[in-house]
Amino acid sequence: MTEFPSIDAAQLVKQAIEAQQRAYAPYSHYPVGAAVLTEDGRVHTGCNVENAVYPLTMCAERVAILKAISEGARHIRAVAVVTPNGGTPCGSCRQVMQEFGAPEMPVFIGRSDGNYRQRTLAELLPDGFSAADLTTNATTNKNEWNE
Amino acid sequence: MTEFPSIDAAQLVKQAIEAQQRAYAPYSHYPVGAAVLTEDGRVHTGCNVENAVYPLTMCAERVAILKAISEGARHIRAVAVVTPNGGTPCGSCRQVMQEFGAPEMPVFIGRSDGNYRQRTLAELLPDGFSAADLTTNATTNKNEWNE
Amino acid sequence: MTEFPSIDAAQLVKQAIEAQQRAYAPYSHYPVGAAVLTEDGRVHTGCNVENAVYPLTMCAERVAILKAISEGARHIRAVAVVTPNGGTPCGSCRQVMQEFGAPEMPVFIGRSDGNYRQRTLAELLPDGFSAADLTTNATTNKNEWNE
Amino acid sequence: MTEFPSIDAAQLVKQAIEAQQRAYAPYSHYPVGAAVLTEDGRVHTGCNVENAVYPLTMCAERVAILKAISEGARHIRAVAVVTPNGGTPCGSCRQVMQEFGAPEMPVFIGRSDGNYRQRTLAELLPDGFSAADLTTNATTNKNEWNE
Numbered sequence: 001m002t003e004f005p006s007i008d009a010a011q012l013v014k015q016a017i018e019a020q021q022r023a024y025a026p027y028s029h030y031p032v033g034a035a036v037l038t039e040d041g042r043v044h045t046g047c048n049v050e051n052a053v054y055p056l057t058m059c060a061e062r063v064a065i066l067k068a069i070s071e072g073a074r075h076i077r078a079v080a081v082v083t084p085n086g087g088t089p090c091g092s093c094r095q096v097m098q099e100f101g102a103p104e105m106p107v108f109i110g111r112s113d114g115n116y117r118q119r120t121l122a123e124l125l126p127d128g129f130s131a132a133d134l135t136t137n138a139t140t141n142k143n144e145w146n147e
Numbered sequence: 148m149t150e151f152p153s154i155d156a157a158q159l160v161k162q163a164i165e166a167q168q169r170a171y172a173p174y175s176h177y178p179v180g181a182a183v184l185t186e187d188g189r190v191h192t193g194c195n196v197e198n199a200v201y202p203l204t205m206c207a208e209r210v211a212i213l214k215a216i217s218e219g220a221r222h223i224r225a226v227a228v229v230t231p232n233g234g235t236p237c238g239s240c241r242q243v244m245q246e247f248g249a250p251e252m253p254v255f256i257g258r259s260d261g262n263y264r265q266r267t268l269a270e271l272l273p274d275g276f277s278a279a280d281l282t283t284n285a286t287t288n289k290n291e292w293n294e
Numbered sequence: 295m296t297e298f299p300s301i302d303a304a305q306l307v308k309q310a311i312e313a314q315q316r317a318y319a320p321y322s323h324y325p326v327g328a329a330v331l332t333e334d335g336r337v338h339t340g341c342n343v344e345n346a347v348y349p350l351t352m353c354a355e356r357v358a359i360l361k362a363i364s365e366g367a368r369h370i371r372a373v374a375v376v377t378p379n380g381g382t383p384c385g386s387c388r389q390v391m392q393e394f395g396a397p398e399m400p401v402f403i404g405r406s407d408g409n410y411r412q413r414t415l416a417e418l419l420p421d422g423f424s425a426a427d428l429t430t431n432a433t434t435n436k437n438e439w440n441e
Numbered sequence: 442m443t444e445f446p447s448i449d450a451a452q453l454v455k456q457a458i459e460a461q462q463r464a465y466a467p468y469s470h471y472p473v474g475a476a477v478l479t480e481d482g483r484v485h486t487g488c489n490v491e492n493a494v495y496p497l498t499m500c501a502e503r504v505a506i507l508k509a510i511s512e513g514a515r516h517i518r519a520v521a522v523v524t525p526n527g528g529t530p531c532g533s534c535r536q537v538m539q540e541f542g543a544p545e546m547p548v549f550i551g552r553s554d555g556n557y558r559q560r561t562l563a564e565l566l567p568d569g570f571s572a573a574d575l576t577t578n579a580t581t582n583k584n585e586w587n588e
Contacts (some may be wrong), residue, residue: 066214069196070166087575088569089570090532091351096203124567127565133199133528134174174495175428200532201499202495202498206494230427232427238390238392239497275385342512346570349549353487361504361511368465391495394498401587423493423494427493
């Protein structure tokens with residue numbers, strides 16, 4: 001991790017565990033916490049915030065990212081997420097990470113007991129859709145077409 | 148508004164205008180800001196945070212509410228939202244307000260120039276779906292059935 | 295309802311009840327069905343389709359509307375929704391109705407036993423946000439500003 | 442692809458292209474079509490259905506899957522998606538595929554000109570969150586924890 005010398009993974013996971021305590025999860029009973037490190041060295045935390053209308057539920061990772069962006073950040077450097085059993089980020093959260101994070105951004109996937117493992121964003125969302133794809137003429141790096 | 152003696156609407160709208168400056172709206176070019184007053188007197192702000200995958204866009208009102216809840220609040224007392232032209236909160240945001248706000252909660256709908264008008268949550272989401280409805284046997288106050 | 299002479303509310307509610315049988319609701323255990331009448335006289339039905347990632351759950355009303363639009367319709371004339379206990383459409387569904395329905399569009403809110411009551415879209419989503427609001431200079435009909 | 446002998450990829454892509462013609466994309470101007478093959482051999486198609494409130498936009502892949510499930514299907518065998526330039530499914534769509542598809546399910550990612558490439562769901566959403574993860578005590582196959 002020489003490219004991210006200042007990321008303290010264990011500390012980020014710890015902050016995610018603290019945020020997990022504030023989860024509002026009366027419907028799933030599955031509390032999640034997250035912590036996001038932004039380029040300026042600040043950490044923003046989040047928890048899942050559920051809703052009686054399930055589609056309006058929001059995941060912890062996205063709450064943390066939304067906080068960071070709404071405070072002025074535009075790039076995120078690392079994400080930690082903590083669930084009771086080490087569940088991974090959902091596809092929606094991976095996509096929101098993609099809007100603001102680099103492919104090599106580390107994502108620390110932890111449990112409430114503090115253990116965690118590491119993935120990169122590119123590993124979690126390979127060949128992800130991105131803003132560049134909205135430009136119709138972009139052919140990007142997709143060069144393995146049939147026919 | 149004697150039941151909410153301490154709500155300073157103009158101040159809340161002003162904070163929403165400040166938050167609007169941080170909007171991440173590269174796709175709609177429609178910046179929105181919001182401010183939420185919680186029961187403990189704190190104010191949380193938010194802006195819209197868009198995404199190349201449009202469904203993953205988040206509205207300013209919800210960003211502010213998600214912040215408040217993730218910081219430990221469970222009830223919100225007032226919401227201010229500011230758009231360039233006085234656009235109202237979307238249905239999704241009204242529903243998230245319902246999860247944490249009372250029917251009589253004031254919602255201040257403002258413009259970037261500081262002008263605003265006031266509605267209650269009940270006016271914006273009449274007969275709203277709520278957690279109580281998830282309990283199958285609840286018959287609630289719906290007593291005007293055909294047949 | 296002279297402006298909608300051909301809407302058979304009881305029949306639409308019946309079709310929503312049939313669709314409710316196909317609900318995929320393993321998380322909420324709250325099955326919902328919906329039926330949408332489009333301008334060409336066709337009826338499209340839907341049920342809620344839930345997801346282990348709660349935010350990716352989709353409501354019955356929207357499933358029915360999405361079907362209608364994806365089959366080529368662009369305007370909806372009536373919506374029926376059926377829940378176990380007469381729960382109303384959520385704010386998100388009201389907003390999607392607004393994209394394709396007129397303010398006076400009837401919404402029939404039913405129960406599994408076939409009873410229902412009627413609202414208009416404008417009653418369910420007063421002063422709703424719409425495409426016109428995305429145009430920054432639109433001042434619309436909002437003329438009751440403070441100051 | 443011996444395990445899916447009856448999947449006609451080119452035909453599925455063709456149906457997605459036809460569905461793309463019905464896209465309702467007035468905001469992004471990025472039309473998308475999709476086709477889903479269910480276990481009973483039926484094909485359901487979809488297109489993106491956008492909304493002035495961007496978060497309420499729905500992707501083509503999900504429209505097709507929602508149709509399939511609401512018609513009674515519970516398992517999907519293949520998905521084809523077509524965009525102007527070969528853009529990949531977003532993270533949210535990958536997650537909805539996961540609810541109803543097997544890891545080895547093929548996803549054909551095509552362009553409007555009919556060319557396509559193939560991925561599996563597991564390749565698009567590695568280590569995906571699933572219903573099993575909602576059970577708190579599940580430890581699943583995650584055995585590479587720090588500490």
